[in-house]
Amino acid sequence: MRTTPEIDARTGLEKLTTYPFQVLTWVDPNGYPVSVAVEAEIDPATGHASFAAPAGLDVPTDRDVSLTGSHIHPQPGYGYDERRHVTVWGHAATEGLGRLRLTAEQAWGWDESEVPFFEYSERSSGQSRKYFDALSRERGTPVRPKLSLGWLTLRTTRLPFLTATIVPVVLGILIAVTHGAFDLLTALLTVIGASFVQLAINVSNDVFDTAQGADDANVTPTKFSGGSRVIQYGLVTFRQMATLAFGFFAAAAVIGLVLLVLRGSQALLVIGVVGFVVGLGYTAPPLKLVYRGLGEIAVAVGFGPLMLLGAYVVQTRGALAWEPFVASIPIALLIALVLYVNEIPDRRGDARAGKRTLPVRFSQEAIVGGYRLATLVAYGVLMIGVVTGLLPIPALLMLLTVPLALQVERGLRPNYDNPYGLMAVMNVNIRLHLFAGLLLVVAYVLVLAAHAVAPGLPLFIGR
Amino acid sequence: MVTLPEPVERLLETALVGELTVVSASGRPITYPLIPLYDGRHIYLTSSTLFSRKLEHINANPRVSLSITDPVATGRSDRATIQGDARVIDEDPHGGWERLLPIWERKEPSIVYFLKQRVALPLFFERALIEITPRRVLYWADGSAAASPTVTSLESEAA
Numbered sequence: 001m002r003t004t005p006e007i008d009a010r011t012g013l014e015k016l017t018t019y020p021f022q023v024l025t026w027v028d029p030n031g032y033p034v035s036v037a038v039e040a041e042i043d044p045a046t047g048h049a050s051f052a053a054p055a056g057l058d059v060p061t062d063r064d065v066s067l068t069g070s071h072i073h074p075q076p077g078y079g080y081d082e083r084r085h086v087t088v089w090g091h092a093a094t095e096g097l098g099r100l101r102l103t104a105e106q107a108w109g110w111d112e113s114e115v116p117f118f119e120y121s122e123r124s125s126g127q128s129r130k131y132f133d134a135l136s137r138e139r140g141t142p143v144r145p146k147l148s149l150g151w152l153t154l155r156t157t158r159l160p161f162l163t164a165t166i167v168p169v170v171l172g173i174l175i176a177v178t179h180g181a182f183d184l185l186t187a188l189l190t191v192i193g194a195s196f197v198q199l200a201i202n203v204s205n206d207v208f209d210t211a212q213g214a215d216d217a218n219v220t221p222t223k224f225s226g227g228s229r230v231i232q233y234g235l236v237t238f239r240q241m242a243t244l245a246f247g248f249f250a251a252a253a254v255i256g257l258v259l260l261v262l263r264g265s266q267a268l269l270v271i272g273v274v275g276f277v278v279g280l281g282y283t284a285p286p287l288k289l290v291y292r293g294l295g296e297i298a299v300a301v302g303f304g305p306l307m308l309l310g311a312y313v314v315q316t317r318g319a320l321a322w323e324p325f326v327a328s329i330p331i332a333l334l335i336a337l338v339l340y341v342n343e344i345p346d347r348r349g350d351a352r353a354g355k356r357t358l359p360v361r362f363s364q365e366a367i368v369g370g371y372r373l374a375t376l377v378a379y380g381v382l383m384i385g386v387v388t389g390l391l392p393i394p395a396l397l398m399l400l401t402v403p404l405a406l407q408v409e410r411g412l413r414p415n416y417d418n419p420y421g422l423m424a425v426m427n428v429n430i431r432l433h434l435f436a437g438l439l440l441v442v443a444y445v446l447v448l449a450a451h452a453v454a455p456g457l458p459l460f461i462g463r
Numbered sequence: 464m465v466t467l468p469e470p471v472e473r474l475l476e477t478a479l480v481g482e483l484t485v486v487s488a489s490g491r492p493i494t495y496p497l498i499p500l501y502d503g504r505h506i507y508l509t510s511s512t513l514f515s516r517k518l519e520h521i522n523a524n525p526r527v528s529l530s531i532t533d534p535v536a537t538g539r540s541d542r543a544t545i546q547g548d549a550r551v552i553d554e555d556p557h558g559g560w561e562r563l564l565p566i567w568e569r570k571e572p573s574i575v576y577f578l579k580q581r582v583a584l585p586l587f588f589e590r591a592l593i594e595i596t597p598r599r600v601l602y603w604a605d606g607s608a609a610a611s612p613t614v615t616s617l618e619s620e621a622a
Contacts, residue, residue: 023532024608025484025492032546033484033492034601035530036608056611057601068494070533072480080479080571085496121513121587128512128586131519135553145512145589146557151582223583233586 012088012107013044019069019086024051026065026092040067040102049088049102050095059100065092067102084111116420122219129234144234156230156244158202163430164303164338165198166191167437168331172311174444175324178451181315186263190311193255200248201279201302206231207242208283209353212291218349220419224426225342226349249280265318271310278302291355295343296336304332326385327440330398333378334433337371341408341429345419368412375405378436389462394443401439404432468615471543471600474531475501479570482530483508483593485520485549493520499529500566506545506595509560509567511587518591521549529595534606542606546599553591560590 007015016022025035040051049067053059066089073082086109088102095101110120128145135143147155154160173187206227209215215227230236236244256272278298281287289298308328313320340358343350344367347359359367382398385391411425450457467475475481481499484492495517500507506529510518521527527549532542552559567574581588601612 021532023482023494023530025482025494025528025530027486027490027492028546030526031486031524032526032599033486033528034546035482035484035494035528035532035544036601036612037530037532037542037603037606038608052609054608057608064489064491066492066494068482070480070482070494070496072496072533072535083496085494087494089491118584121511121584124513125586127515128589131512131515132556132589134519135556143556145586147582147585151585155582155585235585 007086007107007109009047009088009090009104009107010044012086012109013042013047013049013104015084015086015107015109015111016040016049016067016069016088017042017044019071022049022051022067022069024054024059024065024067026060027063035068038067047104049104050099051102053094053098053100059092061092061094063091064089064105065102066090082112083117084113085109086111118222118420119220122221125232132234147235152230152235155228156203156236156241157199158228159199161202162195162198163434163437164335165194165307167434167441168303168307168328168335169194169311171327171331171437171440171444172308172324173315174441174448175308175321175327176312176315178444178447179316179321179323181317181319183263183315186259186314187311189255189259189262190314193252193259194307194310196248196252196255197275197279198303200245200252201282202228203241203248204245204280205283207238207245208285208288209355210238210241212283212288212353212355214291214350214353214355217352218346220345220349222345222419222423222426224423224430225344225346225419249276259314263314263317265313267313267318267320268310271306271313275302275306275310278306290357293356293358293361295357296340299339300332300336303335304328323390326381326390327395329381329385330378331433331437331440333374333381334436337374337408338426338430338433340367340371340374341412341422341426344412344416345422364413364416368409368416371412372409375409379405387461389460392443392447392459393461394446394459395440397439397443398436401432401436404428404435408432467545467597467617468600468602468613470541470604471531471545471602472501472503474539474541474543475499475506477538478531478533480533481508482532483517484528484530485517486524486526487520488523493517498567498570499531500563500570502563502566506547506597507563507566508593508595509563509590510593512556512589512591513586515591518551518553518593521551521593525549527593527595532606540606542603544601544612545595545597546601547595547597550594550596551591552594556589556591560592563592 021037022040023035024038028034036054038051040049042049068087070085072080088104088107090102090105092100092102210231218226305328312324343357343359351360408429415421480496482494484494497508525548528546530544600615
């Protein structure tokens, strides 16, 4: 992976012309560098820079000297921005009339308007690993970068994304309650077990993406995409992550077995087995669903019908119904869209690693169009569900999130090639799923309240 | 104790950026823009392990220079180059550098906010200190290289 932006000498000179002055540097006979500000006349076409010889100092002509341009824009009381610098090396020769001429040979530099700081940092993470490896060898004990336990846990497990699980599980439990089935212990175990499933998927995703090179190939991760990167940063070892993933899967399996014992049903067994296969097969060979462009479907199925129906059948001891299934469809589509949008900034790295996600496979137009279509279907299913009497009328509260969906759709096109600009869009998209789910939860709380206060109140069309 | 000329101390205190130059194994000067921090005795710079090649160069050859040249970054027209011997301090890359945080914060107040968000960019805050003991100072009062610099040798004081 490229860590420092080498540029050709001519490009370096072209960049140098944009600076009001240049810093001429050489190494003096005592071995110390000397730097002097000069105003050079630069001709990139000929590969030369000419400047007045600094008074009272001897610039060598038998070894490398350099010209550096550096810019920073102070933001008083804040810091700075618009950072860029470039250095051009070459040999200097006397030009006459007290002037020197540098013949450019090599250049190097960075401009944050071309390579954003976060990408530059990401490209340099190999250098950090190399430095820590050297420190470890020197001290004879492992030296690693650190984070506090709280931050490390948050980063490693991607804990905030648990809303993807909690929303459908709570909704499934609530629908069961409106159907007269509720058991507190198994409801709590369902929430905890399902959370372990997601944590296992999150961590194993990093393990398998690292093993298959996808996370290493991604130089534009954001806080919503590109994995937790704790392995890439050396914060956690590959082995520790694999152990953690196994631990989460094991914890989920134990709770699943307890639920089977307590509320066993064929439906729960099927949902559990399918959930395990989809969860592990999301990134793990041989299925590698996300590598085959099936990640969105896997996420939709796993965090939609499986989570919601799973929570429902635990409460009903295996009784299935259309209502929780229909309620799970909008949630499934919106969580799949979270992955879909989060894959956009990862697409170049994913393509390099052979991860054929939908944004890798299809054009920008198709992806933006796909987003519009999927949100239309999500809201369409909701309305059809209400009109046909499968979903309660208060479920229409979810329509309050339409402005968020429009905001995401409008933000995709202008930020499609800007991973850091896309972060705000990804954030809104995650909120869209969360708020839509919470509004459905509110809808069912209203149904329960209505049952208690006004049992005869018609909340389902045609019922 | 090394005492820098007063105008050079003022430059160091006001400069938002300076150019650190290290010498590579092949003898080539390599220049990095960094925030100079001055505690009245030594000049300090900090480097993330992400951008730690300069540290490798310093460990191999401690002779460095720091130039303050940018009038935008200093608000002044004078310029200086300080030659000195550098030492990399990296016993604790996670938190050792934070002892300079108060000086850093005076130049870049937002650094404290960013440090609180270190979870977002953890490697950026794994840092080594570069401590420079000044040996020789070249000072251009009007900033122009058309005039010879005032040269101050600090060797005897340093000894």
